[in-house]
Amino acid sequence: MYCVGMQGEFSKISEGEPVVVLFKALAHPIRASIVRKLTDCPTDVTEFTELLGISQPLVSHHLRILRDAHLVEITREGRNSSYRLIDEHVAHIFLDALKHTQEHENDCKH
Numbered sequence: 001m002y003c004v005g006m007q008g009e010f011s012k013i014s015e016g017e018p019v020v021v022l023f024k025a026l027a028h029p030i031r032a033s034i035v036r037k038l039t040d041c042p043t044d045v046t047e048f049t050e051l052l053g054i055s056q057p058l059v060s061h062h063l064r065i066l067r068d069a070h071l072v073e074i075t076r077e078g079r080n081s082s083y084r085l086i087d088e089h090v091a092h093i094f095l096d097a098l099k100h101t102q103e104h105e106n107d108c109k110h
Helices: 013-026 029-038 045-052 056-068 088-104
Strands: 072-077 080-085
Touching: 013 029, 013 056, 013 088, 029 045, 029 056, 029 072, 029 080, 029 088, 045 056, 045 080, 056 072, 080 088
Parallel strands: none
Antiparallel strands: 072 080
């Protein structure tokens, strides 16, 4: 017996590829920290360097990966630039995963 998916048909492997790209972009502690901060408010590169204690080029590198994965976007106002999450879905995905890991951190005995 086969289970019917949410859309009423079997999911092909290729349908999951964009999800893999999303999770790969989040699969680094620096990028996860950047996304966590952006769930609170837009932030500029200088603030990230201070908060994370890493160089500006390294922050920019990780922001580029997040932008390429369509998770964050840059907004420019005059000479100032800040980054924000591209939409609320990104915040929900990250915060749900964070909550899940916190709930099960002490429960898992495997």
